[in-house]
Amino acid sequence: MANRGDIFETGEIFRDRQLVRVGHVPDLDRVVGRDDEIDAIGSALAPAVRGGPPETTIIYGKTGTGKSLVARCVTREAKHRSAENGHIFAYAYVDCSDYGTETQASRQMARELQTGLDGTVEERSIPRKGISAADYRDITWELLAEGDVQSFVVVLDEVDKLDGDDLLRSLSRARESGKVEALIGAICISNKIEYRDRLSERVDSSLQDNELVFDPYDATQLEAILSRRRDAFVDDVLDDGVIPKTAALAAREHGDARKAIDMLYEAGRLAEKERANRVTETHVDAAVERAEINRFQKLISGQTPHVKHILRALALLTEQTDRRNFRTAEVYDAYQRIADQVDANPLSYDRVQRLLREQAFLGVTESEHTGGGHGEGSYRVHRLLRSPEVVTKGLDDH
Ligand SMILES: Nc1ncnc2c1ncn2[C@@H]1O[C@H](COP(=O)(O)OP(=O)(O)OP(=O)(O)O)[C@@H](O)[C@H]1O
Ligand SMILES: [Mg+2]
Known part of the structure; x- marks a missing residue:
């Protein structure tokens, strides 16, 4: 048999490519350039960390500006801090682009809460179907009571994809209607600024404590974000100009961190394919061109x-x-x-x-x-x- 070498060889470019893959959610300490936003959400959740009522926050901003990431990291952190303070804080993260109906979103809220309460409540199965959105919310309220939860925050990501207002409304009214003891708040996220007016019509003022706009990242912020992922690559394979160049191009075009990270990953992949031992600025140019070609192909497919x-x-x-x-x-x-x-x-x-x-x-x-x-x-x-x-x-x- 001819010697074809190791067909699974990957070259010497990446050490941990996971760090530059889309979908990777870094820890709070890898989140850079969003201090003000982190502080703002932190203040909204601060009372809850001490057993009090979380304030509701609405986050707007273009795609790839760190909205989902910051909301997830800060709520996770709030849970740790509450536990240290001896309070029971729980949260549920619901991505309404995956769970777009009132029923799906309400079910996902119950499931996320159950997972988060992990072991402190009796194991129960949440039916997959056959019950209504309101039933799923009742399950949520029961779980809150069973888990002795003091504060509960629901993150409704891509909230503009949600097909109704009942979930939002019930979150703001659950306590006054006597259904729950827990103090409830929400973080609503949307990348459609146009949605702002719609949302204020849809929910009452109790859900509009804070509004936060995430701006596109500038070159300095993108450079910091990319630099924190440097350990995705083997030591010293990145030419000095690679990260600044990627950041500058991405800032000029969109200020989207997801796309910037993707561009860096693509540059690495192109270097790997050529079996080069360094990633250079030429690879960045090629990655940009590759992305343009892909978009063009999608357009003409x-x-x-x-x-x-x-x-x-x-x-x-x-x-x-x-x-x-x-x-x-x-x-x-x-x-x-x-x-x-x-x-x-x-x-x-x-x-x-x-x-x-x-x-x-x-x-x-x-x-x-x-x-x-x-x-x-x-x-x-x-x-x-x-x-x-x-x-x-x-x-x-x-
Ligand atoms: N400040 C940051 N520090 C580190 N990484 C970041 C930062 N902001 C964004 N990222 C990276 O970019 C990815 C996209 O960010 P995120 O999912 O938060 O965007 P988004 O604003 O929710 O966008 P969309 O509106 O498309 O949902 C994150 O998974 C993360 O890898
Ligand atoms: Mg998002």
Whole structure:
């Protein structure tokens, strides 16, 4: 048998790739650049840590700004601190994008609470179905009583995905309705700022103690976040410029920590694939391009081969000239040549014109009407919204 080497060899880049994988929830001491937000949630939960009422907090902010992370870390910390103080604090984390109906969310709240009370209440099975959202909430109240819980905080993540208001309402009223002894609070999280008005209509003022907005991270914060994950890599394999560069690019484009971490991971993976022994800034550039190609491919997936020939025609024209805008007729000529090369029957001019309009509508290209020069009529020009390299590579391995 031919010696094919170790097919599972991974190279010498990563030590603990888990640290740079999406979904990894770091400890509070790896959370950087969010001190004010951590303090604010800390103050909201401070009374609860001493057996008092937790204040409710609503968190807004764009995707990847640390909302879920900070909410989880701080509630977990509050539980530890309460225990040290001799108080019983419990929390339930419910991601409404996974549990979007009132019934699912209420059930998940009960289950999370039960897991958190772990052993201090009698084991019971929470039915999977056949009972109502209100029944699940009653189970929650029973668990709170059985566990002698003094303060209870429910984190409703992606709360805009929740299909009703009953859960929120019952959380704010459970105590006054005499159903529970425990003091209840909520942390509601949404990445849709537009949701703010909807939420204030949906819940009464008792649920609106604090509002917190998480801003996108700047380059310094992203650099700190990425530096804390440096131990994902083998010592000294990262070139000095890699983390600052990744942070700067990510800050300029979105300020999203998740995407920044992902970019660093991708750079490492590309280095690994090449069997390089260092990760360089060139790998970061390649990772950025790879991400753009992936997004482009997602955008054009499901399009017909002819649409792809049209896009390739635009990419070729852009590469071969120093212009970005091309008239419909130019695109059509280039498209015809490509169709000929692959032995496809070219579509009519009108059809191509319509497909171009459709691509502009889908955000793949852009087009505009231009008044021609002296004596010329007006005409339409088209351009790609991405670099021709990204488009060509995206089309090539599609
Ligand atoms: N301040 C931070 N320190 C360390 N890591 C962070 C920080 N902020 C975010 N991260 C990393 O980025 C990931 C995404 O953050 P998080 O899930 O909290 O975003 P989010 O604001 O909830 O976004 P979404 O609105 O998409 O849910 C986290 O899992 C974590 O790995
Ligand atoms: Mg989140």
